[in-house]
Amino acid sequence: MTTKNYQLETLxxxxxxxxxxxxxxxxxxxxxxxxxxxxxxxxxxxxxxxVSSDDVKRVIEGLGYRVLGER
Incomplete structure (x- = not known):
């Protein structure tokens, strides 16, 4: 298992x-x-x-939220 934190534009x-x-x-x-x-x-x-980190970002961005970074 991998844990990542994604920074988004302001919710x-x-x-x-x-x-x-x-x-x-x-x-x-x-x-x-x-x-x-x-x-x-x-x-x-x-x-x-x-599932990859890029897949996770695509799900988030597909909802209309911009991913600014990950760590």
Whole structure:
């Protein structure tokens, strides 16, 4: 398992947080998701044999949120 933190552009509402969490939880290979609203960060633990970091970013960006960086 791999855990990555993704910095997003500012999240503007709590429903944004729920939208991201729900989409990532439905993504095959994602083990856990934590969206930190105040800091606009998303912490994702995933199986790198099933889903890549680029896949995770594509899910987030597909929802209309820009990923500024990862660590």
């Amino acid at each position: 503007t509402c709590p429903s944004c947080m729920a939208k991201i969490e729900n989409a990532l939880r439905r993504t095959k290979g994602v083990e856990s998701v934590e969206v930190l609203f105040n800091s606009s960060r998303v912490k994702v633990t995933f199986d790198e044999l099933v």
